[in-house]
């Protein structure tokens with residue numbers, strides 16, 4: 001290993017032995033502190049590099065982690081696997097350990113929803129969007145009522161894929177009214193298409209289960225098909 005000459009830390013002014021030609025500070029702690037501004041309102045603003053979601057990032061033992069995560073680990077304690085560090089102050093750049101807590105992904109989503117915080121513009125706030133939040137809600141409502149996607153697309157003067165991705169929640173995630181029934185309708189349609197494709201095998205299996213004494217309800221649940229549809233398939237198979 002190459003030995004570097006001792007130098008003075010840019011931040012705390014102590015003497016240290018650098019581990020690389022470019023290291024100008026003695027520790028991760030000094031690198032962290034040199035990039036933090038402590039504001040009067042209590043937030044510690046990270047002035048170093050930030051990722052695309054607006055969170056600061058730091059190198060710790062060779063890997064890149066969130067500056068807020070570094071702060072939590074350093075000042076508070078461990079972050080268990082599957083847990084993430086959340087902000088109570090709604091400021092992604094803040095690294096004040098007093099404004100941080102741990103929780104899981106679910107807590108984070110709830111948090112975001114409660115505060116209506118979005119880490120990136122979504123829906124009509126997004127400059128490139130062709131639709132308003134209102135029209136997306138209408139689209140979802142119509143889809144939930146079973147209207148054909150192409151006709152919805154025509155009405156709103158967009159592509160069918162735009163409608164579909166709103167239903168599948170690839171886009172417009174922030175509009176959550178009317179969404180679940182639209183998605184349920186989509187799922188059922190997709191499943192029906194699948195059934196038509198593999199109908200013979202499916203129906204045979206269903207028949208076998210029912211003749212083996214399994215309750216219709218259970219078979220429906222297994223194949224996630226409505227009772228009405230199941231009866232239809234079975235009667236067609238008999239005919």
Ligand SMILES: [Zn+2]
Nearest residue numbers: 009012026030
């Ligand atoms: Zn130092």
Ligand SMILES: [Zn+2]
Nearest residue numbers: 043089094099
């Ligand atoms: Zn804060």
